[in-house]
Amino acid sequence: MAGLLFLFFIFFALHIISSSATTNFNVLSYGAKPNGVTDSTKAFLDAWAAACGSTDSTMIYMPKGRYLLGSMVFTGSCKSPDITIRIDGTLVAPGDYRILGQAANWLSFEGVAGVSIVGGALDAKGSPLWACKAKGNNCPSGATSLSFTNSNNIKIKGLLSLNSQMFHIVINGCQNVNVERISVIADGNSPNTDGIHVQLSSNIVIMNSKIKTGDDCISIGPGTQNLWIEGVKCGPGHGISIGSLAKDLQEEGVQNVTVTKTVLADTQNGFGIKSWARPSNGFVQRVRFIGAIMQNVQNPILIDQHYCPHNLNCPDQVSGVKISDIVYQGIRGTSATAIAINFDCSSKYPCSGISLQNVNLTYSNQAAQSLCANVLGKTIGLVQPHGCL
């Protein structure tokens, strides 16, 4: 009994210690105005500086309302071991797209550790920039809405990202990143508005999220390792894509990617692996696409190693990227074109270890077709369209 009481006491004491050690920083105390028209950039940066400089666990709180914000860099390293950014409001970009348009990022976290973003909405107001690009006028390239660079132990949970000028979320040079229950919404015709882009990063989890956009749902760039994607719904957009690779001669490979329980609806590609038709030392290995529903997807399963838009800088070349050990398992639904499976690999380095298991893709209620070039692999169980492997 005495032992139990003692344990109880310890728990109680720990509870007090842990709850009293979080220090709160409310952006309103730093002069932010939740009225959507007063520029609150300085207030947000001041709140960040205060939290970052604290030795406690900290919370930066953004209450309900709309906060007008320009381009901001939140820089580490911080003294605070963990910083939770709790957003109950909406962060709003300036109405004139040229203000953010020149910046690489809208909200950028660089060299931070233990940062969590919980809740909130980002309204980047990207559509005037997309319209400018559609006219082909001299437009700025646009800002990524939320970017993490060279950072560790990051969480993004329950965030809504609207109408980014460029990519919605970028994870670059990071370890241990957890993205959960986020939504991305942008027009199906918006250019370069990838939902989440990952590169040069490892141990990344993206779960239970919905991404509607004009470009890739999730794009996976060179140097991505141990990426787990689960329960993501994509569409409209370009689907889940590894690449484009072989942009550079010297390039880090992509390895150990799992994509499970996804739904792709009305997307251009389902699961794509793309490389430029150019020399490169890059590679893609150990990728698992397990359990997916495709609805009206133009290219449900695609490997394209002949990417060479406008035939510039790559005519008559072949891709140096080596693709191996790729499993497609339990994928069913409908293709919007007759070719549901298309493996178009490098003639110099054929794709190897490609496995199709229990795949059933139909086209207008008929059997779809598959195409194979320079690919080695096998089919297991029922595979429809009948594999060319």
Ligand SMILES: *[C@@H]1O[C@H](CO)[C@@H](O)[C@H](O)[C@H]1NC(C)=O
């Ligand atoms: C592959 O990545 C998963 C996480 O996505 C990890 O649990 C597993 O250990 C990794 N496997 C290898 C062989 O690195």
Ligand SMILES: *[C@@H]1O[C@H](CO)[C@@H](O)[C@H](O)[C@H]1NC(C)=O
């Ligand atoms: C493949 O899918 C079609 C359309 O959903 C369905 O009618 C057919 O029975 C499925 N084939 C098998 C063997 O499951």
